[in-house]
Amino acid sequence: SEKNGVLWFDSERSPLLSGSMFPYKGNTFxxxxxxxxxxxxxxxxxxxxxxxxxxxxxxxxxxxxTDFSYDFHDLDFRR
Incomplete structure (x- = not known):
């Protein structure tokens, strides 16, 4: 989504995981x-x-x- 003109990430299941996204390369942010x-x-x-x-x-x-308890690598979001 977008918030105040900035690309934004919000997790419905983990409300603490909210923040701005910045382009890196190609489809990576x-x-x-x-x-x-x-x-x-x-x-x-x-x-x-x-x-x-x-x-x-x-x-x-x-x-x-980053603490291993942040298991980002196990997440696979699909539309």
Whole structure:
């Protein structure tokens, strides 16, 4: 979604996971959580359908130092 002109990530199931998204390369973005105490910013990698529209996304911790309990790598979002 978009919030105040900025691409925004909001998780319905995990309300703390909310933050602004920044383009990195191609279909890869960085999400910086609003709650900076999480210390767990993440990569967001969109999967695209044959028409180039987002059909899903995966996530990966931005830093190798991110606590392992943030199991971003186990998440697989589908539209």
């Amino acid at each position: 960085v999400v910086k959580w609003t709650d900076r105490s999480l210390d767990a910013d993440a990569w967001v990698i969109f999967t695209l359908d044959v028409e180039g529209r987002a059909s899903g996304m995966t996530m990966k911790a931005l830093s190798p130092l």
